């Protein structure tokens with residue numbers, strides 16, 4: 001199986017751009033876009049039958065056949081080791097996290113536990129819910145930039161208190177791009193009776209998943225980043241014991257009719273991204289997912305070591321904490337503020353046509369590279385040289 005430039009024809013990316021930012025919002029392969037378009041055309045031919053009979057089963061006598069949403073959910077469930085009825089589609093991980101945060105019973109004195117690497121939008125949702133209910137958010141400091149798994153587990157355990165009602169952990173963190181020990185984090189929390197919401201926004205397609213074995217209570221994720229689904233495709237998995245009382249952020253016809261009924265129809269919408277998710281998984285399988293995973297991980301890890309070496313900066317992470325993304329400290333001469341980061345990102349994009357995530361943290365700038373099958377070593381060399389020229 002060839003990787004790098006030989007694979008670019010599968011993706012609709014602008015050939016003039018060095019795209020090292022797959023993780024930010026994902027890229028949909030051409031074949032999956034075509035499948036989505038075919039679904040949209042099917043919908044356009046008979047919209048009411050498609051949406052109300054095929055997709056949702058809201059209209060007509062029961063057919064005994066699973067709806068189109070349930071069929072697609074079953075394919076995704078197989079991919080993540082779950083039972084189909086424990087998994088629902090959501091538009092994105094933000095929506096899945098909101099559903100859980102807004103459904104958990106919380107009152108004055110209760111706490112939601114996060115880390116300081118929790119994705120900002122999810123941390124906002126936690127702060128919002130806490131503010132409404134008189135609860136508080138406790139934020140555990142991640143051992144970072146020198147990442148230490150054991151120290152993280154101990155810090156989380158030490159932060160659990162009598163009022164901790166929910167803990168939220170990223171499976172793969174966003175800016176710092178660290179693969180966290182999610183099963184061990186869940187085990188520490190479970191031992192103290194604290195339910196866990198895992199935010200796996202970056203995980204499907206990167207790490208093989210067997211959700212029930214992780215020991216978490218809820219797992220939300222995106223399929224539009226690394227699982228090759230069209231944009232606006234994520235899922236929420238809930239352990240059977242956590243499904244009652246779990247509501248989508250938008251309440252519709254399914255209220256109190258059960259987990260899947262509540263989430264499968266949240267008003268009239270374009271469900272083509274959900275229905276095309278199985279095509280994304282088929283694309284992964286057809287391009288030899290195991291070989292692709294090995295290639296992407298190797299490119300991210302070796303690329304991170306190469307860039308840190310070229311820029312003379314400390315990497316501060318081991319190979320086990322790297323998936324398909326890696327975050328590398330940039331030369332101190334580039335600055336240290338968010339404004340400096342914006343400037344560097346703009347220079348790379350406008351002067352060199354390199355799309356890469358750049359952020360400010362811990363008093364310096366960092367670049368987060370993504371490695372997807374269409375990337376190759378020359379992309380990283382181009383980045384190394386462009387940064388050296390700034």
Ligand SMILES: Cc1ncc(COP(=O)(O)O)c(C=O)c1O
Pocket residue numbers: 023024092093094095119121122170172173174175199201202222
């Ligand atoms: C850890 C994490 N959680 C949640 C999200 C939000 O994803 P979305 O914007 O698709 O909801 C992201 C996005 O990058 C993320 O990295």
